[in-house]
Amino acid sequence: MTLRVTFLSPAPGPALREARFAGADDGEAGDGAGPIDPAGERRARAAASAVPDAGRHLSGPSQRCLRTARALGVRPVPEPVLHDWDMGRWRGRRLAEVSAGEPEGVAAWLGDPAAAPHGGESLHGLLGRVGGWLDSLAGADGASEGDGRVLVVAEPAVVRAAVVHAVALPPAAFWRLDVAPLSLVALTGRAGRWNLTLGAPLPGSGGAAARA
Numbered sequence: 001m002t003l004r005v006t007f008l009s010p011a012p013g014p015a016l017r018e019a020r021f022a023g024a025d026d027g028e029a030g031d032g033a034g035p036i037d038p039a040g041e042r043r044a045r046a047a048a049s050a051v052p053d054a055g056r057h058l059s060g061p062s063q064r065c066l067r068t069a070r071a072l073g074v075r076p077v078p079e080p081v082l083h084d085w086d087m088g089r090w091r092g093r094r095l096a097e098v099s100a101g102e103p104e105g106v107a108a109w110l111g112d113p114a115a116a117p118h119g120g121e122s123l124h125g126l127l128g129r130v131g132g133w134l135d136s137l138a139g140a141d142g143a144s145e146g147d148g149r150v151l152v153v154a155e156p157a158v159v160r161a162a163v164v165h166a167v168a169l170p171p172a173a174f175w176r177l178d179v180a181p182l183s184l185v186a187l188t189g190r191a192g193r194w195n196l197t198l199g200a201p202l203p204g205s206g207g208a209a210a211r212a
Contacts (some may be wrong), residue, residue, distance in 0.1 A: 001148040003138055004188045006052055007159040008151060010068035011040030012181040019095045021087040022155070033159030035063040044071035047182055049202030054151035060084065065153045076153060081133045086158040094111070113171035123171055130158055135191040159185050166194035
């Protein structure tokens with residue numbers, strides 16, 4: 001069965017607005033960009049009626065993803081492999097702070113997909129983890145449950161990694177992709193042959209004007 005895997009990025013919270021690296025998330029060390037705030041929850045609730053139908057609902061394990069799903073009226077199964085990008089000792093710190101204190105490390109992180117100067121996960125590692133999950137989804141037991149439509153609430157870095165892997169982009173393309181809060185990105189097909197539907201904000205979510 002051909003799959004349609006629709007990724008939905010979570011609502012914003014303080015860490016996203018402050019340009020902080022993913023940090024400790026309600027006890028889940030190193031996972032997620034922090035929980036959503038009341039404004040983000042209101043945006044998610046306003047967009048609930050526009051969430052596409054799916055036979056399966058999955059989510060990254062962060063509180064940000066899970067709380068967004070609940071605000072949207074979705075009850076997903078958490079998927080541990082879809083955790084946010086592990087930023088090692090940069091967790092929870094502002095990008096500007098790290099850039100000022102470790103300019104060479106940030107330059108290596110941005111320029112070399114194999115580099116992990118923070119001691120966490122390299123870009124190659126992220127792409128391999130998410131890409132392996134995506135390829136296994138089509139062949140996994142139960143992957144064809146329902147009508148083949150899967151909705152996944154996932155952190156922006158996970159969505160970007162899935163797109164890079166699915167359409168065989170070079171790793172450097174990861175940095176040229178932007179996934180706005182509460183936007184949809186769909187991949188249709190099967191392992192080794194995916195078609196990409198570019199994302200758009202959910203109606204009622206506030207759109208680009210509310211991203212800041």
